Amino acid sequence: MFRRKLTALDYHDPSGFDSSDETQYRNCVVWLEDQKIRHYKIEDRGNLRNIPSSDWPKAYQKYLQDLNCPFGVQERKEALDWLLGLAVRYEYGDNVEKYKNCPPLATSGNSDKAVDPLVNLDSNSPDFKAGVAALANILKIQRHDDYLVMLKAIRILIQERLSPEAITKASQNREGIPVALDKHILGFDTGDATLNEAAQILRLLHIEELRELQTKINEAIVAVQAIIADPKTDHRLGKVGR
Numbered sequence: 001m002f003r004r005k006l007t008a009l010d011y012h013d014p015s016g017f018d019s020s021d022e023t024q025y026r027n028c029v030v031w032l033e034d035q036k037i038r039h040y041k042i043e044d045r046g047n048l049r050n051i052p053s054s055d056w057p058k059a060y061q062k063y064l065q066d067l068n069c070p071f072g073v074q075e076r077k078e079a080l081d082w083l084l085g086l087a088v089r090y091e092y093g094d095n096v097e098k099y100k101n102c103p104p105l106a107t108s109g110n111s112d113k114a115v116d117p118l119v120n121l122d123s124n125s126p127d128f129k130a131g132v133a134a135l136a137n138i139l140k141i142q143r144h145d146d147y148l149v150m151l152k153a154i155r156i157l158i159q160e161r162l163s164p165e166a167i168t169k170a171s172q173n174r175e176g177i178p179v180a181l182d183k184h185i186l187g188f189d190t191g192d193a194t195l196n197e198a199a200q201i202l203r204l205l206h207i208e209e210l211r212e213l214q215t216k217i218n219e220a221i222v223a224v225q226a227i228i229a230d231p232k233t234d235h236r237l238g239k240v241g242r
Contacts, residue, residue, distance in 0.1 A: 005084040009036060009091060019077055026051045029060065029083065036087035039067055070137035071130070078130040123148050179204060 006014035
């Protein structure tokens with residue numbers, strides 16, 4: 001699963017790499033830091049380079065935290081995939097001109113047809129799970145055992161909160177209507193003029209929220225009535241006699 005990114009990074013043996021082998025895994029992490037990521041100074045990489053040490057997992061955990069990686073040492077494949085993605089970004093940033101002039105991949109004869117990127121999506125692949133989990137962490141979405149459910153939650157959040165329409169609507173200032181508080185009877189007296197005024201404001205805000213709620217209820221009723229007022233009859237289910 002890591003071969004494509006390892007190949008892009010010129011790793012010495014991308015096809016033979018086995019992430020389940022602890023020694024290969026640790027060597028790969030050290031290679032990424034030494035050759036591509038270079039987050040630590042050379043003199044500060046000693047603990048990470050001490051591969052045989054029993055304290056290496058602690059050094060690796062600290063390394064992931066220093067990089068702000070959303071995964072921990074227990075999520076081995078996800079963490080390594082995240083490191084590989086970070087290394088690819090750094091590699092591209094260091095050689096923009098080199099990769100900018102790369103020829104595009106050959107396209108098939110059906111290139112004029114729109115291709116759904118989700119058609120060949122493997123929801124069980126570690127790459128997919130790592131990407132979804134990273135997005136969920138960034139957007140502060142609670143993790144779920146089913147990654148497709150998490151992906152759906154991410155889509156809903158982006159549509160409702162991060163779409164251009166949602167951002168435009170949120171940035172619009174809602175102008176209120178001036179209200180004379182002395183014309184509204186509070187109904188009780190706190191004994192303090194300031195508290196009375198605050199209570200009047202809270203009551204008016206509560207009434208406004210109730211009006212919005214009633215409007216949404218009315219819209220829901222209308223929507224339901226639109227469905228049940230025009231029933232569809234399936235004649236195939238009907239029968240005559242017993």
